[in-house]
Every structure is written in structure tokens, then in C-alpha cells.
Amino acid sequence: MKTADFDFELPEELIAQEPILPRDHCRLLVIRRNSEEFEHKRFFEIKDFLRNNDLLVLNDSRVIPARLFGKKSTGAKVEVLLIEKLNDGIWKAIVKPGSKIKKGSTLIFNELSCKVIDHLPDSTRILEFCEPDAEERIRKIGKMPIPPYIRKYPENPELYQTVYSKIEGSVAAPTAGLHFTKELLTGLQDKGVNIAYITLHVGIGTFRPVKAEKIEEHKMHEEFFTISRETAKKIEETRAKGGRIIAVGTTVVRTLESVARSDGRVLPESGYTDIFIYPPYKFKAIDGLITNFHLPRSTLLMLVSAFAGKEKILKAYKEAVKEKYRFFSFGDACLIL
Incomplete structure (x- = not known):
């Protein structure tokens, strides 16, 4: 299958430049896989489409202040994007200007410094931070890595975190969850909708367009995930009661589908996934999906096309453009059932 498709x-x-407030007042396009009709709603109306014993699965990963601005020991300016913690004080990172930063270089960020200890084949670097309290200092001086299509850094960076974010490790937000408020989640639970959490730390490659001409030639990046015993049990209980598993975001889909057995069972597990979901694909773990509107030619668009059908998704996106829905991270949402 061609990427151009x-x-x-x-x-x-x-392309949305700032979120709608309150969060749950953004627009919601409802797409049913067994119908050609679309419904136009507000996100808080999602409660009308979820049922008693349904299970919402959320990604509780939290975005880290991963962008650092500093200088080399020579005084030349540098920019670092931390993309994965490998060990205490050891990070995999993207550096700019890449051609100028060699193995052995020292980088200085205010009172924080690190040394480049390796230069990997994919042009990333391995950095070792020298101070024992490096992580605390990174939190103080680091900036949220906002997507490049958002031109202005938000006055309140917390708006780029979900209200249930908990475990630090992502370099981009699991944006489907940005529309939930604590009040909406409480209201859903009062209705009998259950909540479960997985953790998948979103990597830098998530939103990049596919450059290969044929999608089968694209190599996915790896991302770390954890599924707890509690979440696996809730999924099993939901299936037993006839409820639906509703994934909040493509990160949840990729996590659950990475470990799901052929009968749909999901067991507790931690590890790395590089699963690439594109049409045709038989889903084992989910019955519904809440997601944002994604970039052209992206792996995320391919995933939702696998779930709802490519023609239907492209028709829905055409409808969304006509109706002036807001796209990407701070944009509006879809519910696919």
C-alpha cells in the first residue's frame, strides 16, 4: 500500500494553536464503523455514547520538560531534546547543531552540565549528566517539547498534559486524553463506565510523516509501555460482562494490541513496542477509539484507517475540513465505534 494513499x-x-477551554467543550465527530453517517457533537456529550460496564483505557504518561537550551564549552549555542532515559543520569537525545557536537563534548545548561558519551548510527547522542540532582535541575530549567506546528509556547504548559498524567517519560502528550476533565471522568464513572490506565511513553517519532513510498517499508520507533495486573484484570472483567474496551488514543491501541492474544486476552506486561498498525489489520483488544485528527501520511492516520476503514476515515476527514474542525494536538476529537 502506498503512503500517498x-x-x-x-x-x-x-491547525489548532491553543486548546479549547473548558477542555471538554471541543468538538467531537462520531464515526460509526457500521454507518455512513457522521454525528457532530461536543466532547462532553461523549457520555451519551458510552454504556454501563464499558471500560475506558487511558495512558497516564506525563510529558517531561525535555527541551534544554545551553552552550558547548567553547561558548557555541546548543539545543538538546531528551527522548529516552536509559539509566540514572544517562539519556538518549537529539542535539542541534548535530554536525558540531561530537563524542566527548561537554554541554552546559546554566548550572547543569553533561558529557556526550556516544554518537549512535541514527544521529542521536547518549548524554551523561554530571550532577547527582540532575533530574531535579532538568525539571526546573527544561521546556515542554511542544510540536513544531504549534507556533507559540503555551502560557500554561500544563494544558499540554492530561488531567490524569502521572508517570513522567513522554516527549509528546498522548493528546486524545487532553479533552477529559476530572469532572467528566467522574460523571462517566457515576454512569457505570469503568476506568483503567496503561503507561506508554510517547517518543519523538510518533507524529513524523512516513517518508517511505510504500508503508510496509516504514520502520517504527520503539516506545516503552507498562500494563498493570489491575488493568489486565479490568479488561478481562469487562469482556466477561459484555462491556466494550474503548481506547483513549493511539498510544493505548498500540500498547494493548502489542500484547493481546488471539482471543483478545491482555496480560500484565512491560517492555518496548514498535508495532506498526495499518490496513488490513485484525484488532484483538479494542472495540472503540477516541482520538484526535492526525497529520497526513502519518502512522496515526494509518492506524485509525485500519480500525474504521481507509475510505471512511478519509471521508470523515473531508467532512471535518468542510465543517472547520480543529486538527492535531490541541484540536478536536473523534469517537470511532
Whole structure:
């Protein structure tokens, strides 16, 4: 299948630059896999589409202040994006300007410093931070790594975190969850909808377009995930009661589908996944999906196309453009059932 099959025209003015407040007042496009009709709602109305004994599965990963600005020991300016913690004080990172930062270089960020201890084949670097309290200092001086299509850094960076974010490790937000408020989640639980959490730390490659001409030639990046015993048990109990598993975001889909058995069972597990889901694909673990509107030619668009059908998704995106829905991280949402 060709990557070009997942392209579409998107007016630049539809790329959301800031979130809607309250969070749950963004728009919601409801897509049913067994119907050609679309429904236009507000996100807080999602309660009308979820049922008693359904299970919402959320990603509780929290975005780290991973962007650092500093200088080399020579005084030249540098920029670092931390993309994965490998050990205490040891990080995998993207550095700019890449061609100028060699193995052995010392980088200085205010009162924090690190040494480049390796230069990997994919042009990333391994950094070793020298201070014992490096992580605390990173939190103080680091900036949230906002996507490049958002031109202005948000006055309140917490708006780029979900209200249930807990475990630090992502370099991009699991954006489908940005629409939930604590009040909406409480209201859903009062209705009998259950909540469970997985953790998948979103990596830098998640939102990058696929550059290979054929999608089968694209290599996915790895991301670390954890599924707890409690969540695995809730999924099993939901299945037994006839409830539906509703994934909040493509990160949850990739996590659950990475470990699901052929009968749909999900067992507790931690590890790395590089699963690439594109049409045709038989889903084992989920019955519904809440997600944002994704970039053309992206692996995320391919995943939702696998779930709902490529023609239906491209038709839905055409409808969303016509109705001036807001796209990408701070944009509106879809519910696919």
C-alpha cells in the first residue's frame, strides 16, 4: 500500500494553536464503523455514547520538560531534546547543531552540565549528566517539547498534559486524553463506565510523516509501555460482562494490541513496542477509539484507517475540513465505534 494513499488537503488555519477551554467543550465527530453517517457533537456529550460496564483505557504518561537550551564549552549555542532515559543520569537525545557536537563534548545548561558519551548510527547522542540532582535541575530549567506546528509556547504548559498524567517519560502528550476533565471522568464513572490506565511513553517519532513510498517499508520507533495486573484484570472483567474496551488514543491501541492474544486476552506486561498498525489489520483488544485528527501520511492516520476503514476515515476527514474542525494536538476529537 502506498503512503500517498493516506494524504489529504488540510488548510493551515485548521491547525489548532491553543486548546479549547473548558477542555471538554471541543468538538467531537462520531464515526460509526457500521454507518455512513457522521454525528457532530461536543466532547462532553461523549457520555451519551458510552454504556454501563464499558471500560475506558487511558495512558497516564506525563510529558517531561525535555527541551534544554545551553552552550558547548567553547561558548557555541546548543539545543538538546531528551527522548529516552536509559539509566540514572544517562539519556538518549537529539542535539542541534548535530554536525558540531561530537563524542566527548561537554554541554552546559546554566548550572547543569553533561558529557556526550556516544554518537549512535541514527544521529542521536547518549548524554551523561554530571550532577547527582540532575533530574531535579532538568525539571526546573527544561521546556515542554511542544510540536513544531504549534507556533507559540503555551502560557500554561500544563494544558499540554492530561488531567490524569502521572508517570513522567513522554516527549509528546498522548493528546486524545487532553479533552477529559476530572469532572467528566467522574460523571462517566457515576454512569457505570469503568476506568483503567496503561503507561506508554510517547517518543519523538510518533507524529513524523512516513517518508517511505510504500508503508510496509516504514520502520517504527520503539516506545516503552507498562500494563498493570489491575488493568489486565479490568479488561478481562469487562469482556466477561459484555462491556466494550474503548481506547483513549493511539498510544493505548498500540500498547494493548502489542500484547493481546488471539482471543483478545491482555496480560500484565512491560517492555518496548514498535508495532506498526495499518490496513488490513485484525484488532484483538479494542472495540472503540477516541482520538484526535492526525497529520497526513502519518502512522496515526494509518492506524485509525485500519480500525474504521481507509475510505471512511478519509471521508470523515473531508467532512471535518468542510465543517472547520480543529486538527492535531490541541484540536478536536473523534469517537470511532
